[in-house]
Amino acid sequence: MSQPDIPPSPWGRPRKRPVPVRHPLTRDRIVDAAFTVLDREGYDGLSMRQVAAELDVAVSALYAHVSGKDELLELMYHRLFEGVELPAPDPARWQEQVKDYMRAGRARLREHRDMARISMSQVPFTAELLPHVEQLLAIIRSAGLPDRVAALAGDLLSVFMEGFTLEESIWQERYRDMDEESWNAMRSEIQEYFASLPPDRFPNLVAVAGLMADESNDYRFELGMEIIIRGLASYVGEK
């Protein structure tokens, strides 16, 4: 089961040695608690002290298992990728496979409040994540894209997925403590606002006002993917 170790990336931050603990505090338990706090308090309320409190433990105890908050965030980010299945590349279905990869990513980001914010400040090039990068790259390269496009496509797709989900979650967070009623009021207010802009100065915004305040994020995400993939597909066969 144990594969040969992937050498640690030179830019990754040095880890604390994984000391086998008999009992309680482990990195995993800390990460679990961190997610609990994140979901309850949001990103701005995610503090080492809150995590420690969640575990009924002194703050300083955390630092024996985790080098600091940065590493904790990194570990949370890694959680995102745990247990995702990586299908074998099927050149005939590369577009659908890419979309599935993106959909899965967005879904996982949405599982935890403010997760997109954490994800955005991480660079997915640590050793643990290489298999996923490799897999996406495999799917894209199997489609017959030129290497210079393939090398960028992963970034492009990830940036869209994370950025889109981040924007989604910012809106969501902004109206977090609003009841259904005032949220609907707000929505129609926004729509009215766009529609009521001076049409001579904002003709285009007014024209698409209905579409912009439309809340079908799923559709918008699908369309965004389709646009990018069409762009990628236009390079198939090029050198």
Place this chain on the structure above:
Amino acid sequence: MSQPDIPPSPWGRPRKRPVPVRHPLTRDRIVDAAFTVLDREGYDGLSMRQVAAELDVAVSALYAHVSGKDELLELMYHRLFEGVELPAPDPARWQEQVKDYMRAGRARLREHRDMARISMSQVPFTAELLPHVEQLLAIIRSAGLPDRVAALAGDLLSVFMEGFTLEESIWQERYRDMDEESWNAMRSEIQEYFASLPPDRFPNLVAVAGLMADESNDYRFELGMEIIIRGLASYVGEK
């Protein structure tokens, strides 16, 4: 012209004081100081106290002009858009116009350290920014894209621009305090690292290793824009 300081005699009444408030605090001066601090200390070092110190003023003075740090960040974000020229849409050149818009955005983000991080957590839908959104939308709609695509295109393009620049700046920041030499060492190390991955498990990463560690960010940005625009262009005429 300031006079040389005479130490106050301990028995005398406290003199009226050192910093004459020649011209008063304004939002603009505060934002200026914030940028100075940002460039010197980075995002994590951008604190209200540092900004106040930059202006030789007590922290609490800031709160008379700015509701809090959030608003300060928003004002900084608005600065980004000040003085950008908005060309009249020319349907024949829409692709180049979109690219120019993106290039300008990236350039402005790169003018200040960590600016991409600030930008990423802002949603460009405040009243001051509407003309810019309108303008980009005008260019896109002039190209003959269906409205549902046009309504998303602005988001898609912005997300790419900001996300790309953010990733750029994360790398840049990570190796901020490195001299030229150790940075080159690091670069070849990274390239070696990718090339030295077990080829049976990471055939695709190994294959494009050279391209990934390639540092021509400008080229990658151009290519990314081209991909998205090709995707958009594929919708021209569709309904």
Place this chain on the structure above:
DNA sequence: TCTCCTTCTGAACACTGTTCACGATAAAGT
């Protein structure tokens, strides 16, 4: 000169991430 009013100050509050000398505790050695 006296009052009003705006602008700025100083101190305080409740937090934050991180470090470190110190105890408790359980395993290992005798």
Place this chain on the structure above:
DNA sequence: ACTTTATCGTGAACAGTGTTCAGAAGGAGA
């Protein structure tokens, strides 16, 4: 069984954060 030893967790402290608020300073108007 008793002692040693090493590890894990504690509590307190440090230096910093955003924000608030009573009050002082200074100029304008009466």
